Amino acid sequence: MKKFSTMYFRDRDIQKIIGKLLRLGVVSASIISLIGGIIYLSVHGMDSIPDYHKFHGQPETLTQIAGIIEKTFSLNARGIMQLGVVVLIMTPILRVFCSLFSFAIEKDRMYVVITFAVLSIILFSMFTGMKI
């Protein structure tokens, strides 16, 4: 077996892993939203569309991860569809995480700092929600 070393973990190998990760994220996001969508259409398909002309925003349960997960477990269609959105949003963020590890393995300290800066900006907006 190859050693888990800098030599083995060259850029190309990491790029392959990241490529697979992106694909996996996108495929699972679409499968989850499709499942939610089919349930949504089978229950509400014949209803008339909600009032999208005016902006009302989503109820709080659909704007927070905890609420979305809770709704998913109770098999709420809108909750499952929103979980698909969350998985889709998480895919590029997870990719940044992976890059952080790959730069750490390569012992590229400068890029560990740069990647960490990007991640911090995203995490900052995630936790504050920028509700100014």
Place this chain on the structure above:
Amino acid sequence: MSILIFTLILLLGAYFAGLIGSMTGLGGGVVIIPLLTLGFHIDIHYAIGAALVASIATSSGSASAYVREGITNMRLGMFLEIATTLGAVLGAAIAVYMPTNAIAIIFGIVLIFSAAMTLRKKHDQTVVVGSAASKRLKLNGSYPTVEGQKSYQLTNVSGGFSLMTLAGVLSGLLGIGSGALKVLAMDVIMRVPFKVSTTTSNFMIGVTAAASAVVYLQRGYIDPGIAFPVIVGVLGGATTGARLLQRMNVKVLRIIFSVAISIVAINMMYNGFHHKF
């Protein structure tokens, strides 16, 4: 209109958006926003949320293929993402105070610019001597060509970085990937080879869009009933588009689409000036 009919039309529209978007280089959001606002008279806030979802889907979907080929410059992308994510968070913050009509007008201007950019003549950079900053930041790289690995250097890092911040602000404000601006920053200002700048830009769009999407999700801009057909449709379209791309001459398609986009843009701006949003 019933939800079923609405979903099916949106699914078809999103498929078209993904298909054309992946072949011309214009992101999915460019089609999604006019379709929702002009076509269905849906509030522009919901449209921005849906466009962000479309941008992430197109970027992650096509980036996965490019990354494996090793064309993307990961260090360059990550370094510039500091600028785009900062800009995106800023743009999402500004969006609260921006009147919807102003957003529509800015969107129109960006659309026309993007359309013009896709028609621009593309010629690869002649050999560039990299700047000191580029060397220090390890941004120079190489990419595979038919003649084997080709190395390149780049220049004007600070100029590219500033334009990337603007690209980030626009993407946070409008929900689009602003790929045209990203390519401009890398291609024209930093003199990155064309193939590298387009793939790296595509790769970056997902991260930029995700940075503002987490804000918009918490603000309730993302409606699952709209997002679901958009995700499924855009991904399906982008997959077909990537396949068609190998056997098609997209030159004519680019011209037709750019003209169509410009007409839509003028329509958006007209409505914006007449306060119809």
